[in-house]
Amino acid sequence: MSNITKIKIKNLFGIREYEADGSSLELSGKNGTGKSSVLDAIKYALTNKSDRDYIVHKGENEGEIIVETDTGLSIDRKVRIGKAPYKSVKRDGLEVGSPEAFLKELFTPLQLNPIEFMNMDKKQQNAIILDMIEYPWDMNKIKEWFGEIPAWVSYDQNILSVLNDIQAENGDYYQNRRNIDRDIRNKKAFVEEIANGIPVGYDVEKWEQASAGDIYRQIERMQKENQTIERAKLLRDSRDSKIRKFDADREIEITALDREIANRANQIDKSIASLNEQIRAYETEKEQLASKKSDKLEVIEQTYKANVARFDAEIAEYAEYADKQPQDVTALQEQAQEIEKMQSHINEYKRMLRLQSEIEEMQAQSQELTDKIEKARTLPGEILTNCTIPIAGLMVENGTPLINGLPVSNLSEGEKLDLCIDVAIQNPNGLNIILIDGVEKLATDLREKLYQKCKNKGLQFIATRTTDDDTMTVVTL
Incomplete structure (x- = not known):
């Protein structure tokens, strides 16, 4: 991972001038002292996007953000009133081709605010965690497993979610099998009814x-x-x-x-x-x-x-x-x-034979669907055995990620904070930085645990905390 060694901000958002090295920091102070502007400037450097209407500091014509890393990466963005913005992304002194796409590969959206993960609904959280599991697959792999491409499944999600949808009770395999099994039961009832009306040992050819x-x-x-x-x-x-x-x-x-x-x-x-x-x-x-x-x-x-x-x-x-x-x-x-009397049974006897033949065919279809459902249920275990698990204690059950046997919604606040960091840092070749805005929303012990978690993982982080101080205070952690 790349460590940031230099951050320099001038005339962006609410900041006149700001400069920092790669240390982990806590920025505190009242609203309007520039805490969030530091984070917004770094986000702007990485994404070329901002939610604010005004990027250049009031009264200035130009704002700039420079970020440098220990791997030779430098990012220089300038926003100029009345002029086109300036952008320079270099690696070892050479301009990078397709810089925006290059930068996008260096971080995950949650690195820019990992606490957002805690506020997501369960479906979003589960999807993010499952996406962290790296397993190479494509449509040929699906066809190899199931002999077809199940049409009711969305394939823009991770493989474990795909498999879960394939075997789900509202999926076509499950529904079709249920319908076939119902028809089998009905036909068996018909066969039994017919058989009850036919003498034992009935020889249809003789009659x-x-x-x-x-x-x-x-x-x-x-x-x-x-x-x-x-x-x-x-x-x-x-x-x-x-x-x-x-x-x-x-x-x-x-x-x-x-x-x-x-x-x-x-x-x-x-x-x-x-x-x-x-x-x-x-x-x-x-x-x-x-x-x-x-x-x-x-x-x-x-x-x-x-x-x-x-x-x-x-x-x-x-x-x-x-x-x-x-x-x-x-x-x-x-x-x-x-x-x-015996000849009167011939048509019903032949009908019974046809129903029995249909039942055998439907049982084969039902078994084929059962095999596919069981395949979709057992594949996650095989996949998890053969892939890298990005989070300690992660397992998947019926398409739901579990951390040490518990779904995300059942984790304690401290465990959720740990998970936030694990989820945010997914790219081993990306930037080793976490931006955390508004830690005053966390209890003191949770905030300290969050900081310690980042330190234990060797992460650089910049956090903002609203206090009653009139000026922004920078504390190195």
Whole structure:
């Protein structure tokens, strides 16, 4: 580190003239005595920036700040009213190219006021501490680790914060895994529901090839034959009753015929008495009645015989079935119903197989995301093992820096002051200077600890403290 060996200020801010060597100093006095102007001038020399509207001392045309170090660096800035400012940054007597960029590499912003670190929020403090951990990485390294560049992560932060964002619960890996796991649980529930409705040992190939149609056709043939058997038995068993019916029909017709003929003969006899002239005709008709009766008797007999013959023929047609027993189709019906029942499960069974396949794929995706999350969680430990830790007792847990096991917010005021200095001095090749404005805000013991911390680290420091003195007092520490 470079030590400042000379500071010379003329007509800048509230200072007429001021000169100091590289000693550590405390500047004290009332407001307006020039304490902060010394610090503002040094800051202006290093940054070419100032928060003040007026840089040149009131009543003067030009102000100047010169800073020199023990490594041959010299900085000379002049601010001139009505003219362009003058700037000279030399190293070993030679002007430095891109001087502003060169100077920016020599210090950290917190060197110019380390106590600002105590007033930052936790996120800012954590980011600064993590940025101090030097570990070479780029997008190729991220792709090597995770096979891709996670799109939801901001890569303008340190690697540990990047890894923490990758594995965070609001990150895509975590959210996607949670969604996949939820879908897996739902699909498993569907599979279980389907499985509960499918018989144990279900053989989908067997039931896909089985056919109930052939069995139903066999059942239909058997039932038709059973009907024929029943018809045959009925015909055979009813012959006597049928013949009796035919006999009765014949006797009824004969009786009716006898009654008809008798009635007719009676009528003729009555007509003979009054119709003598028709006697011959009636007698002839009477003689023919016997022949007519004979003809009609023949017709009746033929009808009788025809009915008997037709019925016997029907019995003969079913004769081969009359002694058979009806076949029992119960087993075949149960077999066909079993096929239909089993085939009703085929679609759900195949759906279950598809869901199980999808579950396996989703489990693989979930495991892949888990591996990436675990990778992001374990990498910080590997990184901290292989990199230089800039602060004693620093470790990182879930993306949060811990000092001796505690987050910054849990540190005591003294520990926070120590941390302020550690955070401010990060550049081993930079300026060995700390500017501390307003130490009167610290308790006396904390202020003394802060000074001692700087001394123990071999730092040059300039502190300002507001007191009741009318003039600025310079105390070498």
